[in-house]
Amino acid sequence: MTEATPRLATYPLARERAFDPPDELARRRAEAPIQRMTYADGHEGWLVTGYAEARAILADNRFSTRPELLHSPIPQRSEFRSEPLTPGFFIRMDAPAHTRYRRLLTGQFTVRRMKQLEPRIQEITESRLDAMEREGAPADLVESFALPIPSLVICELLGVPYEDRGKFQHDSAVLLNLSSSIEEVRAAVQDLYSYLHGLVLAKAKEPADDILSGLVAGGELTHEEIGGVGLLLLIAGHETTANMLGLGTFALLTNPDQLAVVRDDPAAVENAVEELLRYLSIVHIGPTRTALEDVEVGGCLIRAGEAVTLSVAAANRDPERFEGGDTLDVTRPAHGHLSFGHGIHQCLGQQLARIEMRIAYPALLRRFPNLRLAVPAHEVPMRSNMAIYGVHRLPVLW
């Protein structure tokens, strides 16, 4: 007889290596792709690290994302369950409530609409590269490149003044910081929400050609709901791509053969972006769902009310789906990764994110063919304390 495996006490966050998920998750995946996990509040729920199981759960509407049902896999977010939902924050709604909001936005984020933005994104990218050249090395790539590009793009799309970035970048950093207290998070949400609600009221008086004005003119949502939608899109629109650009560049700099492919072969860029998304999986925790009824997944019976936390990072490295998945290989077929999620909540802005990355990585690497780290790799500060993983700073020379 073998001894029973001790249950994992809450979700591991510490990463042994910059680009790999915590080893504990890989060990658990090898043991069982779905298994019990004790949550921060003592709840006995589940941990899912297998690709097939994670994908099945994300596609299944019998699992809810509503905050009042959630148990947190980490102690830092245990109290958040009782927080009232910001109006219009549809990522935390189930169908059909979720469907109503999403439908009002999907027409704005189609593949064709995003393609039309290419020239503008190229222009923004080139102007950031010009500024880096003017200001000279060394530079922090996050501050001078990775963060401004997606921030400018989402500001223009939504109709948020870029001059106000100090405010929303600060608030979203507090929101995503896993060490922030519930009071700090509440204050940041309130601050950002008031700001966006104020913008919505201004657009009702003086409409412009942007998404927030369009939602106001559409008349289907209240100004309060549009404020919440704006809050969600603003955070999701800049933090995610910014971290992919920062962390992705770091990964390429430490894998020079892969970097050369992205720099020199335009036909390889599309797939390279998918592989970087798969390999880096910047969603640091979860997502977590709650079963609304008894559901069997991978031979395990998940009871109604039980929490399920998926590790997107572990699922994207599952050897059953991606052979040799712990290696960055920009030529591997990487489609089907779960980095944008799956199911009805799959990322609304994914086609925008793809275009931003397809433009930004090669443009950076071609402008600065000698781009390199300005500090030893182990000194790059990693975002292990943030809900979205990446680098806090990336000091570079060229």
Next chain:
Amino acid sequence: MKIKADTGRCIGAGMCVLTLPRVFDQSEDDGTVVVLDAEPPADLESGVKRAVQLCPSGALSVEE
């Protein structure tokens, strides 16, 4: 091969258009799927199957 699309389930993620733009498009209005060619030639079969597989909402299916 006949493609069926359920626009009621579609969430407008655009994965089908990204995978096979010859066969799939999105409505200008709400981003939901528009099938340009419901009975595409056999050489597109693997692309169609991949689009069906990648669809996040399960809105696409194929009848042989």
